[in-house]
Amino acid sequence: xxxxxxxxxxxxxxxxxxxxxxxxxxxxxxxxxxxxxxxxxxxxxxxxxxxxxxxxxxxxxxxxxxxxxxxxxxxxxxxxxxxxxxxxxxxxxxxxxxxxxxxxxxxxxxxxxxxxxxxxxxxxxxxxxxxxxxxxxxxxxxxxxxxxxxxxxxxxxxxxxxxxxxxxxxxxxxxxxxxxxxxxxxxxxxxxxxxxxxxxxxxxxxxxxxxxxxxxxxxxxxxxxxxxxxxxxxxxxxxxxxxxxxxxxxxxxxxxxxxxxxxxxxxxxxxxxxxxxxxxxxxxxxxxxxxxxxxxxxxxxxxxxxxxxxxxxxxxxxxxxxxxxxxxxxxxxxxx
Numbered sequence: 001x002x003x004x005x006x007x008x009x010x011x012x013x014x015x016x017x018x019x020x021x022x023x024x025x026x027x028x029x030x031x032x033x034x035x036x037x038x039x040x041x042x043x044x045x046x047x048x049x050x051x052x053x054x055x056x057x058x059x060x061x062x063x064x065x066x067x068x069x070x071x072x073x074x075x076x077x078x079x080x081x082x083x084x085x086x087x088x089x090x091x092x093x094x095x096x097x098x099x100x101x102x103x104x105x106x107x108x109x110x111x112x113x114x115x116x117x118x119x120x121x122x123x124x125x126x127x128x129x130x131x132x133x134x135x136x137x138x139x140x141x142x143x144x145x146x147x148x149x150x151x152x153x154x155x156x157x158x159x160x161x162x163x164x165x166x167x168x169x170x171x172x173x174x175x176x177x178x179x180x181x182x183x184x185x186x187x188x189x190x191x192x193x194x195x196x197x198x199x200x201x202x203x204x205x206x207x208x209x210x211x212x213x214x215x216x217x218x219x220x221x222x223x224x225x226x227x228x229x230x231x232x233x234x235x236x237x238x239x240x241x242x243x244x245x246x247x248x249x250x251x252x253x254x255x256x257x258x259x260x261x262x263x264x265x266x267x268x269x270x271x272x273x274x275x276x277x278x279x280x281x282x283x284x285x286x287x288x289x290x291x292x293x294x295x296x297x298x299x300x301x302x303x304x305x306x307x308x309x310x311x312x313x314x315x316x317x318x319x320x321x322x323x324x325x326x327x328x329x330x331x332x333x334x335x336x
Contacts, residue, residue, distance in 0.1 A: 001044030007174035008199030039289035082122035150175030
């Protein structure tokens with residue numbers, strides 16, 4: 001496992017991070033989830049990402065229990081705040097001072113730790129003054145409850161505005177957590193250049209495009225039984241945008257490229273996002289320990305420039321590159 005600096009900070013994180021969105025507390029039994037976390041530790045992963053909203057707080061509890069007994073200083077534990085939690089009251093959502101302060105306390109309790117290494121704004125809150133949000137995050141850091149602050153799925157303009165407020169308070173934003181894969185490249189045009197300029201790294205989620213880039217979904221054929229595309233707990237909804245025959249056919253064009261590199265399709269997908277020098281880590285999930293071992297093999301892989309060009313050619317007609325999609329997909333108001 002290799003490690004990379006997170007933004008312009010001194011913190012290093014494993015370039016493969018383990019995340020438990022859509023798995024812990026929902027799709028997996030706790031015993032299986034713990035086995036996957038331990039497989040991640042065995043593979044050299046030190047960075048673990050979760051959020052209070054995952055399985056309505058249950059994912060944080062499962063991760064905390066799975067990491068119990070590990071040397072805390074050897075881990076980087078990340079969580080997030082914004083989406084509704086609890087019973088869904090008017091202040092159980094967003095980035096108000098009230099919700100941030102109450103949420104960080106609850107997250108620490110569930111995770112069984114005195115601090116998180118990175119606390120992230122899970123989306124931009126259009127209903128809270130940005131000054132209030134950044135000041136609350138600064139207080140969280142000063143109180144020792146988080147060491148660094150990041151954001152998730154913010155636009156380039158939002159990142160710039162947030163950093164302008166955060167730097168004078170001594171808590172510069174160090175990261176953004178966007179979706180990024182060979183099929184979803186919307187951060188490349190604006191978010192990545194802005195982040196490079198301002199000292200943020202990307203911690204990317206869904207590098208395998210919800211499993212589509214594994215190549216197991218074939219055009220004109222039903223999704224395999226037990227796959228994410230058949231999951232009625234949220235997986236099928238998330239993967240739906242990719243379940244088109246033109247996308248699935250294009251993905252099959254990657255098979256010979258993966259074979260040329262002696263990689264599985266999943267390894268190729270994870271290795272591809274790590275070729276971007278603004279990416280500090282790719283978040284992987286798993287429902288079985290062996291999936292962790294497979295994905296970790298992408299660490300340290302270098303894809304030759306000519307093969308990167310071939311990948312662009314294969315996926316050129318189906319890859320989404322419009323920078324506006326970040327703003328278009330963001331909530332205009334806090335969800336109820």
